[in-house]
Amino acid sequence: MNEPTLFPADFLWGAATSAYQIEGSPLADGAGASIWHEFSHTPGRTRDGDTGDVACDHYRRYREDVALLGDLGLNAYRFSVSWGRVLPEGRGRINPAGLGFYERLVDAVLERGIQPMVTLYHWDLPAALDRLGGWLNPDSADWFADYAQRLFRTLGDRVKLWVTLNEPWVVVDGGYLHGVLAPGQRNPFAAPLAAHNLLRAHGSAVQAYRAEGRHQIGLVVNLEPKYPAAETAEDLNATMRADAYWNRQYLDPVFLGGYPPELSDIFGEAWPAFPDADFDLIRQPLDFIGVNYYSRQVVRHDPADWPLAAARVRQPRQTHTGLEWEVYPRGLTDILEWVAGRYGPLPLYVTENGAAFYDPPQTEGEIDDPLRRRYLRDHLCAVLEARRKGVDLRGYFAWSLLDNFEWAYGYSQRFGLVHVDYATQRRTPKASARFYAEVIQSRGAALKWDHSA
Numbered sequence: 001m002n003e004p005t006l007f008p009a010d011f012l013w014g015a016a017t018s019a020y021q022i023e024g025s026p027l028a029d030g031a032g033a034s035i036w037h038e039f040s041h042t043p044g045r046t047r048d049g050d051t052g053d054v055a056c057d058h059y060r061r062y063r064e065d066v067a068l069l070g071d072l073g074l075n076a077y078r079f080s081v082s083w084g085r086v087l088p089e090g091r092g093r094i095n096p097a098g099l100g101f102y103e104r105l106v107d108a109v110l111e112r113g114i115q116p117m118v119t120l121y122h123w124d125l126p127a128a129l130d131r132l133g134g135w136l137n138p139d140s141a142d143w144f145a146d147y148a149q150r151l152f153r154t155l156g157d158r159v160k161l162w163v164t165l166n167e168p169w170v171v172v173d174g175g176y177l178h179g180v181l182a183p184g185q186r187n188p189f190a191a192p193l194a195a196h197n198l199l200r201a202h203g204s205a206v207q208a209y210r211a212e213g214r215h216q217i218g219l220v221v222n223l224e225p226k227y228p229a230a231e232t233a234e235d236l237n238a239t240m241r242a243d244a245y246w247n248r249q250y251l252d253p254v255f256l257g258g259y260p261p262e263l264s265d266i267f268g269e270a271w272p273a274f275p276d277a278d279f280d281l282i283r284q285p286l287d288f289i290g291v292n293y294y295s296r297q298v299v300r301h302d303p304a305d306w307p308l309a310a311a312r313v314r315q316p317r318q319t320h321t322g323l324e325w326e327v328y329p330r331g332l333t334d335i336l337e338w339v340a341g342r343y344g345p346l347p348l349y350v351t352e353n354g355a356a357f358y359d360p361p362q363t364e365g366e367i368d369d370p371l372r373r374r375y376l377r378d379h380l381c382a383v384l385e386a387r388r389k390g391v392d393l394r395g396y397f398a399w400s401l402l403d404n405f406e407w408a409y410g411y412s413q414r415f416g417l418v419h420v421d422y423a424t425q426r427r428t429p430k431a432s433a434r435f436y437a438e439v440i441q442s443r444g445a446a447l448k449w450d451h452s453a
């Protein structure tokens with residue numbers, strides 16, 4: 001029986017990771033410390049005091065991990081470069097050993113016929129730059145563009161898909177507004193400035209790429225569709241504020257040349273006036289947008305919520321992940337359609353999607369993770385639906401290849417398709433990984449056979 005294939009032959013089937021979350025050896029071979037190294041070593045900042053000192057030991061085991069990607073049949077791999085490995089002070093002197101690691105990694109990935117997608121910034125700012133003000137320093141745009149240019153020159157012939165920033169919203173909301181992520185600031189006046197400098201840095205890096213790069217560069221944002229709890233004016237307004245803050249704050253300046261008007265109401269006196277000329281820098285043509293999707297938010301007006309006055313309403317009948325994120329596959333179709341309509345036409349990728357669930361103990365070498373498997377299946381069906389509705393979606397990257405260091409949650413949350421035993425560093429593909437491999441091999445047809453989950 002010939003099952004119809006549901007995805008084109010050139011669709012990218014990937015998995016995503018990030019440097020600090022998997023590499024370990026953060027100071028090896030002359031690397032400079034990052035803000036995440038310092039943050040995780042500050043008592044009380046991460047669950048159980050967990051750090052990325054060892055993580056998945058990927059810095060030393062990368063060959064094994066690349067082999068895993070190949071064995072699962074993936075044809076794409078999204079990973080990030082640790083800025084401080086390449087430039088220990090964040091600028092100036094290059095560290096050849098650090099750069100060499102990424103050259104070897106890219107070569108190993110390409111040898112397996114896998115297409116690398118390289119993220120330049122996945123949250124691990126060199127600590128030396130943070131001491132100069134980090135993203136609050138307007139020079140950060142130049143620091144970032146210089147760093148990016150060195151990577152373009154070294155890897156640009158081999159890497160065809162580049163990402164400037166991963167989730168600037170999280171960098172600012174967690175790192176500068178609420179202080180729960182590195183560098184741990186809690187300052188409403190800092191947040192809009194950090195956001196703006198991140199966007200300027202993005203624009204500068206894209207300009208640097210255009211000067212010499214021949215392939216594709218884009219931005220990765222985390223998007224979360226917002227739905228009003230009730231059709232009241234209060235809830236509808238709260239929904240608009242939440243949408244402006246989460247979904248439009250970064251994409252509007254990049255594609256439309258200005259911030260959503262709601263932001264000055266949200267930040268009040270902390271919202272500065274930005275020079276018009278900055279938007280010329282920020283608004284660089286892009287080759288694609290990467291969308292990271294995990295959940296949705298049902299929004300209720302709530303004056304106690306700061307700074308949005310927009311609270312999340314828990315949906316008791318829905319499945320929630322280990323992080324209490326509601327599982328809502330339809331939101332992925334909705335948000336992809338929204339992005340394509342508002343900012344397109346433009347190629348899109350789902351650059352992260354996945355779930356932390358408690359994994360039952362291993363029996364006979366198998367880890368059965370039915371909830372993650374079902375999450376994967378339902379979100380891939382949502383991707384299919386978006387494509388059917390005309391969205392130019394060219395690839396999907398599961399978060400994550402491996403269980404890893406989940407930032408402030410440390411090792412308590414497992415997102416991997418592949419289980420990592422942190423005591424032995426043994427990798428074991430979970431049932432969800434096997435299922436993903438079947439979907440890939442059948443170009444989607446296995447989504448239709450699967451009624452088990």
Ligand code: FCB
Nearest residue numbers: 018166167170222399406
């Ligand atoms: C995203 C991050 C990624 C990972 C997942 C669960 O916000 O980009 O590093 O932590 O969430």
